[in-house]
Amino acid sequence: MPRRLHLVLGDQLSPGLSSLADLGPDDRVVMAEVIEEATYVRHHKQKLALVFAAMRHFADCLRRRGVRVEYREFDADDGCRSLLDAVADTARRHDAERVVVTEPGEWRLWSQMRTWEKTLGVPVEIRPDDRFFCSRDDFVRWAKGRRSLRMEYFYRDMRRRTGLLMELDGEPAGGRWNFDTENRKPLDPDVALPARRRPEPDALTRRVMATVAEHFGHHFGDLEPFGHPVTRDAAEAALSDFLREELPRFGDFQDAMRAGEPFLYHSLLSSALNLGLLDPRAVCAAAEQAWRNGQAPLNAVEGFIRQILGWREFVRGIYWWRMPDYPRSNHLDAERLLPAFYWTGETDLRCLADCVATTRRYAYAHHIQRLMVTGNFALIAGIAPAAVNHWYLVVYADAFEWVQLPNTHGMSLFADGGLLASKPYAASGKYIDRMSDYCSGCRYDVRKSTGADACPFNFLYWDFVARNARHFERNPRMAMPLKTLGRLDPGRLKQMRSQATGFLDGLDYAEEGAW
Numbered sequence: 001m002p003r004r005l006h007l008v009l010g011d012q013l014s015p016g017l018s019s020l021a022d023l024g025p026d027d028r029v030v031m032a033e034v035i036e037e038a039t040y041v042r043h044h045k046q047k048l049a050l051v052f053a054a055m056r057h058f059a060d061c062l063r064r065r066g067v068r069v070e071y072r073e074f075d076a077d078d079g080c081r082s083l084l085d086a087v088a089d090t091a092r093r094h095d096a097e098r099v100v101v102t103e104p105g106e107w108r109l110w111s112q113m114r115t116w117e118k119t120l121g122v123p124v125e126i127r128p129d130d131r132f133f134c135s136r137d138d139f140v141r142w143a144k145g146r147r148s149l150r151m152e153y154f155y156r157d158m159r160r161r162t163g164l165l166m167e168l169d170g171e172p173a174g175g176r177w178n179f180d181t182e183n184r185k186p187l188d189p190d191v192a193l194p195a196r197r198r199p200e201p202d203a204l205t206r207r208v209m210a211t212v213a214e215h216f217g218h219h220f221g222d223l224e225p226f227g228h229p230v231t232r233d234a235a236e237a238a239l240s241d242f243l244r245e246e247l248p249r250f251g252d253f254q255d256a257m258r259a260g261e262p263f264l265y266h267s268l269l270s271s272a273l274n275l276g277l278l279d280p281r282a283v284c285a286a287a288e289q290a291w292r293n294g295q296a297p298l299n300a301v302e303g304f305i306r307q308i309l310g311w312r313e314f315v316r317g318i319y320w321w322r323m324p325d326y327p328r329s330n331h332l333d334a335e336r337l338l339p340a341f342y343w344t345g346e347t348d349l350r351c352l353a354d355c356v357a358t359t360r361r362y363a364y365a366h367h368i369q370r371l372m373v374t375g376n377f378a379l380i381a382g383i384a385p386a387a388v389n390h391w392y393l394v395v396y397a398d399a400f401e402w403v404q405l406p407n408t409h410g411m412s413l414f415a416d417g418g419l420l421a422s423k424p425y426a427a428s429g430k431y432i433d434r435m436s437d438y439c440s441g442c443r444y445d446v447r448k449s450t451g452a453d454a455c456p457f458n459f460l461y462w463d464f465v466a467r468n469a470r471h472f473e474r475n476p477r478m479a480m481p482l483k484t485l486g487r488l489d490p491g492r493l494k495q496m497r498s499q500a501t502g503f504l505d506g507l508d509y510a511e512e513g514a515w
Helices: 035-039 045-064 083-093 107-113 116-120 136-143 151-162 203-215 232-253 270-275 280-292 298-322 350-362 367-381 385-395 401-412 429-435 456-467 476-487 490-505
Strands: 004-007 028-032 069-072 098-102 124-127
Touching (some): 004 083, 028 045, 028 083, 045 069, 045 203, 136 298, 151 298, 232 270, 367 385, 367 401, 367 456, 456 476
Parallel strands (some): 004 028
């Protein structure tokens, strides 16, 4: 057997990884905390600490299995600048005759890896990542020839393929494919929230946090409190807690928001899934079993499984099918800079201030906060997609480009013109008021659309619809807003649009790093 070097990336922390399937006695695994991956965007400090700590724990697990691991800890002065540097140095020192790697999750790395063989002078074998339900090639086969791509139909096919939440006669459990209409309840003030048990950082993680504080202290976000799972055991314990404590009410309140309460009934498992600490097949199977055992209702379990089997797989398929051109689209011609409050949280809009504060403190916000508060504002304000995509990639611990980009670019911003989403997820302040308690303590009045105390989401929404009416004429899901737009008093519409321009022009647009 030739001596091989098996590279494991920071989001490939799975014992069953394809590149680890056939380790030989003379093979080595290489893992490295490199400058390029830590700084190609200024990742949230907790994201860096999470990835580095999880990598070091995974390397220790491999060593306990008898695997020879070459691990390069971050070194600002004498460390490897890139993954290629780490691979080249290790391959040279151990006289490796072949490099084996599982395909990366990001196009940026994929395009680099395809040039490595020429640089290294040895064969580089890039294996498929089989940790997903749907391979990249399978998604292309599903997508080709379709007039439109809709996650709902992809999701149904995945349900049939996997058998998840399916009955023996081939029909979906409960007679319906999804229970969205039952999963949109606001959170009443008297609903008590579960106490969340988040893992405490161990000694290894504390050492990593000290490294991050020393070398990346200028990055966005707080290091404390750190409560992310960094080992498979911790991730599985978090899954068990969720299935027992939060899943039963997850469905009812998955779209709800409450000021000062970042977690509600959400799973907090996306980082562990995206790092490879949890297997999505096992997670979905465990959720389904909870329903079959009577421990959680079907609307909750179906909604949770749809996020993994449906959206997570669908956005990955879109990403790989449409890259590298996908992020260059700008269907709505949005060009504004990102307001400074996305970095500072300093705004009188209570909903945005709370969501940014949560993001800064935990490197986390749940999907409705991302879609209908920070994403919604960016959409109706006309912020340039590149600036918004950059922000989302920086600030969330679970943000890897394959999952972040389609969710932000396609779903939040409609920048792909409807490839991913059937309509723009634009809303006035009424939606936020209905699904949260943000508006009750805000200095703006959600009932008003004009005037000094009018909610900016209201006049920005109608400015957005008017500004982009030509883009929506053939979209049946925008027929009602366009019809309402046509009925608005021209003088009132003019006043709202003028106030929208004045409001946006008056914002601080300080660049990243000015906070």
